[in-house]
Amino acid sequence: MFGLVSTNTYWTLWMFVHLILAIGLLGALTHQAMAVALPARQATSGIVTRFRAVPAAGYATAVCVLWVLTFIVGSLIYTKYRIYIRIPLEQAGYYKTGGFFDFKEHIATIGLVLLPGYWYFWKNAQNPEYDNARKGVTLVLAVMCWFLFIVGHVLNNARGFAS
């Protein structure tokens, strides 16, 4: 692989894969969070209403798969981040940026362990006993996902793999 592309390109490609998976996850979770927080009574006209009126239960398995895949690819590129990005960031005094990345890694794991319960509650969405837990865990996961995405994005702007 390294014969075809440079090392920087190789890791940047994995970074793109991480980004694409994250965007899919962000979209699915945001749809679901909107659907549970502001349920649309009728899917009439208007992009915002239609955005909220998705069949939210159908996203649960995709969210779990995407979270796990994003986590695995993130774990892969993390090894290079630790050497080639974090050390120069520290040397340049970007401590808040480094701190927020560590924050991100903790949140990613906490989100990961929430998935079995989240999946179960969505797959039993017909049971009103789970409504509160399902709504809460979906909103928490959506906020976590936005946080992970924004921190990752800012960090890549601060110093990407090709820097």
Add this chain to the structure above:
Amino acid sequence: MSTTTTASRSVQSQPALAASAKFKTFATVFSITGPVVYCLTQYFNYPLCTYHPATGRLVWGYEAARSGEGPNMLWYGWSATTILIAAALGIVALMLPESVTRKLPLSLIWVFPILTIPYIVYSLMPWWTLAAK
């Protein structure tokens, strides 16, 4: 047109796993205890393994960064420890009577992750201290 609430409730085909009471117990206990276990694992520093990215060396348990070999990475180990302990707690919960496991408040699944945030911010104090200088 159907409402979202209706759409949420009309799951056409429920997977066998989702219909299992045992899986419910395992999944809820795993997800409720997971965030707390992660914080404890990180606080007491019990990684299942330590990775040294500069040399590609992976060792069991905790190992400090070695001179001339670059930094060590503990996050993989903390995550692995958390998954194992939370899974073990989920399995233990399966052995308890259903009358006991049913009493577990399900809202803890979203309350605990929120409660872990202040601890995580506190645990990152070295970063914030350096940034404040």
